[in-house]
Each structure stands twice: as C-alpha cells, then as structure tokens.
Amino acid sequence: MTTAPSRPAARTPSRPKVVFFDIDGTLIDTGGSGARAFSMAGKTAFGIADGTADLVFAGATDFALVDQFLECHGFERSPENRSHFLDTYVFWLDHFLQQQDNTPFDGACDILHVLHATEGVSTMGLITGNTRLGAEIKLRHYGLWDYFSVGGFGCDHHDRNSIARIACDRLGRGTRAELFLIGDTLRDLEAAQAIGARFIGYASGKISTDEFRHHGADIAIESFDDFPLEWFV
Ligand SMILES: [Mg+2]
DSSP: OOOOOOOOOOOOOOOOEEEEEOOBTTTBOOTTHHHHHHHHHHHHHHOOTTTTTTOOOTTOOHHHHHHHHHHHTTOOOOHHHHHHHHHHHHHHHHHHHHTOOOOOOTTHHHHHHHHHHOTTEEEEEEEOSSOHHHHHHHHHHTTOGGGOOEEEOTTTOSSHHHHHHHHHHTTOTTOOOEEEEEESSHHHHHHHHHHTOEEEEEOSSSSOHHHHHHTTOSEEESSGGGOOGGGGO
16 A cells, blocks of 8 residues: 655745834934934924923823923814924924934844845835825935835824824735734834734833733844844735
8 A cells, every 4th residue: 555645734825924114223322312303392383492392202292292382281182283393393303313323123124124124024014103295204214214114103193002003004905914013112012012923022211021021022132133034925
C-alpha cells in the first residue's frame, strides 16, 4: 500500500498590514516649537501672554489643548475661536521650526523607508493629536510627510481614541487589515486598544519600557534598532 503524498498545507493569505504612527515623541522632537507656537498663538490671537503655561502637551490633542486655553481664559469654545487660535498657531509653528535644525529620531527615517518598501505593509498612516495642517508642517520640515497616505488628526476630534477610529474609517469600508500603532505615551496605547491594533511603545522619555509592558504594550523599545520588523514581512 502506497502512501498518498501529503498535500501542502493550505496557505492562509495574510491580511494587509496597516502601520499607524504618532508624531511627537515618536518620530520627532520639535525642540519645543509646538509649545512655543501655542503660547504665541494665545498671545497674538487672544492677547493672553503665557496663557498656555499650565497645559500638559504630552499625549494631548490640539483640539483639547485649545479648548483648555479658551475655557481657562473665559473665551467661548466655539468653532470660530478654535479656528482663529489654530490658524495663528500653524503660522507660529512654521516660524519656530524654521529656526531649528533638529533631525528625526535616530533610525526613524530608516524604519519608515523599510516599512514603505515592505510588500506586506499596505498602508502607513498617522494617529496624532496634531491638526492635519500642523502634522503636515512638522513632518514636511523633517522630510517625513510623504510616507503617509491616511490619518486621524487633532482637528477630527478632541479624544485620541476617536481620532484612531476615524483613521480606521478612512482606510475604507471592508478593509480587514491587521493594525499596528507606534507611540510614545499611554494615550497612544489606549488608542491602539480602542481599534484592536498591536502596540509598539517607543520609550523616548515620557514612558519607560516597563510601564508600557505593564499597561499591555505588545512590545516596548528604547531604540528603532529594536523595532520588530519581523512582524511586517
Ligand atoms: Mg507622542
């Protein structure tokens, strides 16, 4: 009796992979340009000097920061006031970025380049508290903007988890992608959990690798040298 040759195991086609990045503290450090631009927007658009000194920027969305400023100083939290603040902010952001020559974090450019060229990665996107224009101004300054084709931004919602869901909606209906998110704060981790994404915690200074692991990060790294590229091939 002969034994029938065994069939090769059926291969399950892998799902397309979508990789989302946070911006500040993950890809770049603007050297305080963002915070200075917020401060100057408060002064020049609303006449309040040092009006943003008490705001906590890490992990916060631009909408939430503007609302805090407006409420704190007795202005109505209206769409007009938000727009007035943010239109002024991006002017100052561009101004302060032009005055410094920081580079992206070591290895960030290489990782974006490799992921972009990786066949299994269908889309690279942003989940950020920056407004879309603020994100574009920052990332163009560092030469990173063109890697990204989709995103959820701080002008979409004041809550980062909702921003993450909006970014997913923009992938298109019916997309059953495997999602990944890279960020430097626990708010990024919560956003990853909100959309069912695997989370890579980048410990650039705010949160330690131990804290990321304690809160459920799939992996925590201190350097892009340790980025788990094997997940994406
Ligand atoms: Mg960040």
